[in-house]
Amino acid sequence: MPVPCKRGCGNNAVLKRPKTGDAICKECFFWAFETEIHYTITKGKLFNKGDSVAVAASGGKDSTVLAHTLKTLNERYNYGLNLMLLSIDEGITGYRDDSLETVKQNRDDYEMPLKILSYKDLYGWTMDEIVAQIGRKNNCTFCGVFRRQALDRGAAMLNVKCIATGHNADDIAETVLMNVLRGDIARLKRCTAITTGSEGTIPRVKPLKYTYEKEIVMYAHYKKLVYFSTECVFAPNAYRGHARALLKDMEKIRPSCIMDIIYSGETMSIKEEVSLPTQRLCIRCNFVSSQEVCKACVLLEGLNKGLPKLGIGKSSKVKKLLDEYNTRQNNLETAVKDLEDCNITDKKTSKTCKNISNGFKQKECNATNCCTNKTERNVEKNNEKLQTVLDKYSLENNSQVKLDEEDSDDSEIKHQDEDDTCSSSCGRLGVGF
Amino acid sequence: MAETLTVEVMFGGGAELLFNKVKRKEIALPPLKTFLPDSQNQNWTLKELLIWLKDNLLVEREELFLKDDSVRPGILVLINEEDWELHGQLNYELKENDKIMFISTLHGG
Numbered sequence: 001m002p003v004p005c006k007r008g009c010g011n012n013a014v015l016k017r018p019k020t021g022d023a024i025c026k027e028c029f030f031w032a033f034e035t036e037i038h039y040t041i042t043k044g045k046l047f048n049k050g051d052s053v054a055v056a057a058s059g060g061k062d063s064t065v066l067a068h069t070l071k072t073l074n075e076r077y078n079y080g081l082n083l084m085l086l087s088i089d090e091g092i093t094g095y096r097d098d099s100l101e102t103v104k105q106n107r108d109d110y111e112m113p114l115k116i117l118s119y120k121d122l123y124g125w126t127m128d129e130i131v132a133q134i135g136r137k138n139n140c141t142f143c144g145v146f147r148r149q150a151l152d153r154g155a156a157m158l159n160v161k162c163i164a165t166g167h168n169a170d171d172i173a174e175t176v177l178m179n180v181l182r183g184d185i186a187r188l189k190r191c192t193a194i195t196t197g198s199e200g201t202i203p204r205v206k207p208l209k210y211t212y213e214k215e216i217v218m219y220a221h222y223k224k225l226v227y228f229s230t231e232c233v234f235a236p237n238a239y240r241g242h243a244r245a246l247l248k249d250m251e252k253i254r255p256s257c258i259m260d261i262i263y264s265g266e267t268m269s270i271k272e273e274v275s276l277p278t279q280r281l282c283i284r285c286n287f288v289s290s291q292e293v294c295k296a297c298v299l300l301e302g303l304n305k306g307l308p309k310l311g312i313g314k315s316s317k318v319k320k321l322l323d324e325y326n327t328r329q330n331n332l333e334t335a336v337k338d339l340e341d342c343n344i345t346d347k348k349t350s351k352t353c354k355n356i357s358n359g360f361k362q363k364e365c366n367a368t369n370c371c372t373n374k375t376e377r378n379v380e381k382n383n384e385k386l387q388t389v390l391d392k393y394s395l396e397n398n399s400q401v402k403l404d405e406e407d408s409d410d411s412e413i414k415h416q417d418e419d420d421t422c423s424s425s426c427g428r429l430g431v432g433f
Numbered sequence: 434m435a436e437t438l439t440v441e442v443m444f445g446g447g448a449e450l451l452f453n454k455v456k457r458k459e460i461a462l463p464p465l466k467t468f469l470p471d472s473q474n475q476n477w478t479l480k481e482l483l484i485w486l487k488d489n490l491l492v493e494r495e496e497l498f499l500k501d502d503s504v505r506p507g508i509l510v511l512i513n514e515e516d517w518e519l520h521g522q523l524n525y526e527l528k529e530n531d532k533i534m535f536i537s538t539l540h541g542g
Contacts, residue, residue, distance in 0.1 A: 012515075014514065213538050221511075229445075229446045230447060230450065245506075248507045253466050
C-alpha cells in the first residue's frame with residue numbers, strides 16, 4: 001500500500017526519516033537531506049567564501065556522500081569553495097588499496113584534485129608491517145595516531161583552510177556515549193564541537209554532524225553513489241563496538257535518541273577545572289602535541305627501536321621503557337663485539353653459497369647438499385650464541401616482542417583522541433575520518 | 434502442488450560479504466507450509482524470508498545479519514526500493530517478483 005509523501009507533493013513516500021518519523025518521497029528526501037547540511041554549514045559558519053577545503057576521503061559511504069553533497073551545495077549556494085580530496089594510505093592490503101580505487105573514482109566523478117599520503121612515505125612503516133611487528137592488539141592506536149597527523153600534514157601540503165570529515169550523527173552520539181562510559185569528561189566536553197582544532201592546527205569540521213547514518217546510506221543508494229564497504233581487516237575496537245550496538249538497539253526503539261544524545265553532550269555543563277592539556281609543538285616533528293614529544297613520534301620511535309609497546313598506555317611509562325632500552329643498548333654494544341667473529345664466518349659462508357647456487361655449479365651443489373646444510377649449521381650455532389647473549393642482557397628478539405596483557409584496550413583508549421579510533425567496526429570514527 | 438513464490442533478494446553496503454559476495458539473486462520460495470509447517474502465517478512475510486535466508490544463503494557470521502527474529506539493527510531493508518519501515522517491516526507479506534534489498538550500515542569508511 002503506497003504511503004503519500006508527508007510534504008504533500010503528491011508522490012509516494014520511499015523513506016521514513018529517523019530524525020522526524022516523517023514518510024517522505026525521494027525528491028523531497030534529497031531536498032531535505034541537502035538543505036539540512038547546508039543549514040548546518042551556514043549556522044556553524046564552517047567555511048568562508050574562497051576557502052580551500054580538503055575533504056578527508058576514505059572511499060567509504062560517509063566521505064563519498066560528504067564529497068558529493070559539498071560539491072552540490074558549493075554550486076547551488078555559491079559557497080565559492082575550492083574543494084579537494086585528501087586520502088591516507090595506511091598500507092592495509094585488501095582494505096585500503098581497494099578503497100583508494102573508490103576515492104580515485106570520486107576524484108573523477110566529482111572533478112576534485114586528489115592527494116594521497118601514505119604511512120610508508122611519512123613514517124617508513126605500512127600498517128601491514130606495524131601489525132606484523134606488534135600483533136593485532138593495539139594496532140588501532142598506531143593507525144589512529146598516525147592518521148590524525150597524516151591528515152594534518154596532507155592539509156598543510158594542500159594549503160587548505162580546513163579539513164571536512166565525514167563524521168555523522170551516529171558517530172557523534174556514539175562518541176558521547178563512549179566518553180560517558182569511560183568517564184572521559186575532558187573529551188566529552190569537546191567531542192560534540194562541530195569545529196575542532198586549536199591554535200596552530202588546521203581545523204576539522206563536521207558538516208554531517210546532524211545527519212543520520214541511515215539517511216547517508218539511503219542517499220548514497222538512491223543517488224547511486226559508488227562507495228567502498230569492507231570492514232578493516234584488522235581487529236575491531238570491541239569497546240566502541242558495544243557502544244555502537246547499544247546505540248543501534250536504542251535507535252530502533254526511539255530513533256530520535258541519536259539527536260537527543262548529541263544534544264545532551266552539547267548542553268552538558270562541565271566543571272571549569274576539567275580541561276585538556278595545553279597544546280604545544282612536538283620538539284621532534286614540530287607538529288601540535290600535548291606532550292613534549294608527540295604521540296606519533298613516540299610510537300614511531302618504539303617501532304624503530306623494536307619496542308612497539310612504547311607509547312601504548314600511559315605516557316609516564318615511556319621514559320622508563322626508554323631508559324631500560326638505553327641501558328640494554330649499551331650492554332649490547334659490548335656483546336656485539338663478542339659476536340663479531342661469528343657473524344663474519346656466517347657472512348662468508350652465505351656469500352659462497354649464493355655464488356654457487358646462482359652459478360652453474362648449482363646442481364652439483366644440491367647433489368652434495370653442501371651449502372644449505374653448512375649455512376644452516378652455522379646460522380644455528382650463531383643463533384645459539386646470540387640467544388645466550390640476548391638472555392644474558394634480558395633482551396628479546398623482535399619477533400618475540402609481545403604486548404603485555406595488562407595494557408588492555410581500555411587503558412590505551414583513554415589516551416586516544418576522539419578521532420583516533422578506527423572506523424566503524426574497527427571503532428567507526430577513524431577510517432571514515 | 435502449490436506454486437512457488439519468486440522474489441529477488443539483493444545485498445549491499447557490505448551485507449553481501451555475509452552471503453558469499455552475492456549481490457543479487459532470484460529465489461524460488463516453496464509453499465510456506467512446506468518450509469515452516471508450524472508457521473502461524475498463511476503467506477510468506479519478511480519474517481519467514483529471514484529464516485529462509487539464514488537456512489539457505491547466509492554463509493557466515495549470522496550474528497552480523499540477524500538479531501532475535503529480525504535483522505540486526507543497522508541493516509536497512511528496502512522493499513521494492515522503499516524503506517521497509519513504511520511497509521510493516523517483518524509483517525510485510527511477500528508478493529511475486531518483489532525485490533527485497535538488505536543494506537548494511539555497519540562498516541568502516
